Amino acid sequence: MAPTLQDISAIDEIISQSLAIDGGPPANPDADRDASLFHWPIVTAEDEQAVLAVLRAGTMSNNDITKQFEAEFAAYLGVRHALGYPNGTMALQAAMWAIGLQRGDELICPSLTYWASALPAFALGATVVFADNDPQTLCLDPADIERRISRRTKAIMVVHYCGHPADMDAILAIARQHKLKVIEDVSHAHGARYRGRPVGTFGDVAAMSMMAGKSFPIGEGGMLVTDNRSIYERSLAFSHYERTKRELTIGELKDLCAPDDSPLGLALGGVKGRMNQTCAAMGRVQLKHYPQRMAEIQRAMNRFWDLLAGTPGIRPHRTAIGSGSTMGGWYNPVGHYVPEELGGLPVENFIEAVNAEGGRTGRSVNYPLHLHPVFNEADIYGDGKPTRIAFANRDVRQPRGALPHAEAVGNHTFGIPWFKHDWPEAIERYAAAYRKVARR
Numbered sequence: 001m002a003p004t005l006q007d008i009s010a011i012d013e014i015i016s017q018s019l020a021i022d023g024g025p026p027a028n029p030d031a032d033r034d035a036s037l038f039h040w041p042i043v044t045a046e047d048e049q050a051v052l053a054v055l056r057a058g059t060m061s062n063n064d065i066t067k068q069f070e071a072e073f074a075a076y077l078g079v080r081h082a083l084g085y086p087n088g089t090m091a092l093q094a095a096m097w098a099i100g101l102q103r104g105d106e107l108i109c110p111s112l113t114y115w116a117s118a119l120p121a122f123a124l125g126a127t128v129v130f131a132d133n134d135p136q137t138l139c140l141d142p143a144d145i146e147r148r149i150s151r152r153t154k155a156i157m158v159v160h161y162c163g164h165p166a167d168m169d170a171i172l173a174i175a176r177q178h179k180l181k182v183i184e185d186v187s188h189a190h191g192a193r194y195r196g197r198p199v200g201t202f203g204d205v206a207a208m209s210m211m212a213g214k215s216f217p218i219g220e221g222g223m224l225v226t227d228n229r230s231i232y233e234r235s236l237a238f239s240h241y242e243r244t245k246r247e248l249t250i251g252e253l254k255d256l257c258a259p260d261d262s263p264l265g266l267a268l269g270g271v272k273g274r275m276n277q278t279c280a281a282m283g284r285v286q287l288k289h290y291p292q293r294m295a296e297i298q299r300a301m302n303r304f305w306d307l308l309a310g311t312p313g314i315r316p317h318r319t320a321i322g323s324g325s326t327m328g329g330w331y332n333p334v335g336h337y338v339p340e341e342l343g344g345l346p347v348e349n350f351i352e353a354v355n356a357e358g359g360r361t362g363r364s365v366n367y368p369l370h371l372h373p374v375f376n377e378a379d380i381y382g383d384g385k386p387t388r389i390a391f392a393n394r395d396v397r398q399p400r401g402a403l404p405h406a407e408a409v410g411n412h413t414f415g416i417p418w419f420k421h422d423w424p425e426a427i428e429r430y431a432a433a434y435r436k437v438a439r440r
Contacts, residue, residue, distance in 0.1 A: 015436035020356040027436045028358030028429040038360075040420050041217035041286065042293060050281035059277055063243060066280040072287055073223060077198050081232035083224045083240070084275035084283075088187050088209025090239065091222035093120035094273060095207045098224075098234035099181040101126045101154050104391045108148050108180075109157040110140040111370040111398075111406040116209070117159050117185045118369055122380060126154070127392045130370040132403040138162055138317065138334070138365070138413070141405065142170035146178075152393065155181040160189035160199050162317060162334050162365070163215070163327040168194050168202045183207065190216035191294045192328030199328070205231050210283065215297070215329020216290055218283035221275050239273025241265045293420075294329045300419035300427060301330045307431035313342035313350070313438045317413070334364045334413045342438060347411055350437060354414075359433030364415030368406040370398040 018024025054060055066084045074082035085091040101107060103125030109118045111130040118128045129148045134141040138161045145156065156175055158166045175182045182203030186192075190208065192199045200206035205228065208214075210221040224235050230250065237244055237253045244257040244265030258265035267273070305316040315336035319325040327333075337347045354361045369375055375388050376397050383390040388397055400407065417430050 014432040015439045017436070019353060019437065019440050020358075021353045026356065026358045027432040030426075030429065031358030031360060034426060037419060037421055037423060037426055038417065040418075041212060042289070042420070043282075044285075047282050047285045050285050051278045054277045054281045061274070062277055063274060065277045065284070066275050069275075069280040069283045069287070070223075072284060074225060076287060077201055077225055079201055079225045080227045081225065081229070083232060083235050084280060085207075085222035085224060085239075085273050086275055087211065087220060088185075088207060088222035089116040089120060090271070090273050091207035091209075091224045092116050092183070092185060093123065094235045094238045094269070095183050095205045095224055095231075096121055096126070096155070097124055097238050097269060098226075098231045099155055099183065099204055104152060104393065105154040106150060106152045106392070106396065107155050107157055108145060108153060109369075110159050110161070111368045111403050112138060112366055112409055113159040113161060113185070113369065114187065114366055115369060115372075115374075116187075117157050119374070122387050125391045127388055127390075127396055128369075128375065129153070129396050130368075130398055130403060130406075133161070133406045133409065134167070135405045135409070135412075136336075137164045137166065138409060139164055139166035140171065142167050142174060144403075145171065145174050149178055149180070150394075153178070153180060155183055155204075157183050157185060158203060159185040159187075160192055162332045163189050163192055163330045164317060164319065165189065165192050165194035165199050165325050168199075172202060181205075187214065188331045189328045190214065190331070191290065191326075193324065193326045196324040200225055201227075204228060205235075210279070215294070215331040216286065218286055219276075219279045221279040221283065237267070238269040239267045239271045241267040241272065242274065290329075296422050297330050297418075297420060298327065300422040301327065301333060303422060303424065304416065304419065304427050304431055307428060308434055311435050311438045313338050313345075314414075314434060330418065332364060333416050333418050335416050337412050337414050339412075347414055351414055353437040354433055357433035357436055359430055359437070360417040361434075362415045363410065365409050365413050367410075368403065370403055370406070371400060 014027045020026040070082040105126040106129050107121045112133040131148050132141045132144040184203040184206035186200040186208040189199050205226040207224045210218045233250050237257050248254040317334045380387040
């Protein structure tokens with residue numbers, strides 16, 4: 001919804017005053033009273049009753065409710081299969097194994113992401129080759145993928161970072177040309193759409209976190225989704241031992257995990273991957289209300305950016321209007337910072353000044369993984385060399401300067417308030433804090 005002239009007039013009056021950091025009145029003096037504007041997740045009596053029913057039945061480790069949640073979530077996304085996990089990291093590792101990532105293989109992954117998009121590959125004996133991020137979307141840059149491909153490349157990890165859908169058309173074209181699998185990490189982008197279609201439905205498999213802080217929160221949990229029956233069953237065989245006896249249909253997997261004369265199925269990955277049913281119960285309730293809650297978040301976030309249209313030094317990180325793409329629940333929202341338009345002011349100083357005005361900002365992107373010691377120095381499993389290259393046929397480590405966009409993003413982005421409600425007057429106060437600092 002576009003701001004009214006009255007909205008803009010009120011902001012202009014506020015920004016005419018001295019900066020709070022210089023002793024002037026803050027643009028948003030009521031920021032400390034706005035806890036309910038940001039509180040998440042929204043937990044109602046319906047959630048509580050669903051969780052209590054599991055606790056009272058003592059079925060936290062069963063899977064009947066989890067299976068119902070899986071079916072409902074698959075229907076929500078329009079995919080054939082969904083499989084619940086205790087967290088998104090476990091779901092991502094299962095996805096890697098299910099598409100065939102093995103010892104010595106390479107996984108291409110954006111450097112700018114949470115570590116769970118890449119690090120589980122080490123447990124499979126594979127390694128990671130990082131690619132740069134697109135400076136506008138902050139997602140994997142398709143233009144930097146092909147030069148990272150080698151004969152050992154098995155898959156591409158696509159992360160819909162900070163809620164923004166990645167360029168799936170370009171990425172899928174590269175994957176098809178080189179016969180590579182595609183995994184989508186949807187942990188930041190629940191409900192987001194790319195050209196009208198839900199993210200998580202483009203690649204061979206997708207996985208996502210559903211922890212309490214995510215835009216789709218169920219307490220703690222993860223989900224894997226796919227249209228491919230073989231990938232689904234391999235994911236099941238990897239860690240869902242209590243379900244292999246009844247649900248596997250692929251002969252090789254069934255014979256390995258649950259032979260006829262065995263009283264109990266085993267997990268090929270040697271780990272337990274089931275979701276706690278208290279979380280599944282909460283997930284079923286959250287899913288019923290998520291589309292409505294997500295729509296309100298989108299209205300609120302777009303209102304905020306519309307109020308800041310034309311403000312020097314800052315640009316929205318959001319999808320283009322009319323593109324058919326959306327930001328979903330807009331997890332971990334950020335803005336682009338253009339210091340050249342503000343006299344070269346470092347982003348740290350901008351953040352300090354906005355916070356003094358009550359603007360609720362800060363650093364909000366991950367440290368580039370290709371520079372992290374865990375990916376360059378750590379011998380995690382005692383192989384006598386860094387795990388990153390323990391089973392590689394070449395040194396795939398990337399020094400500072402190798403991925404310039406990923407390395408520079410921290411100086412050109414800032415966090416913004418993640419509004420959970422579309423309350424115009426409150427959002428106007430926050431927008432005024434940013435506009436005041438940029439204009440003054």
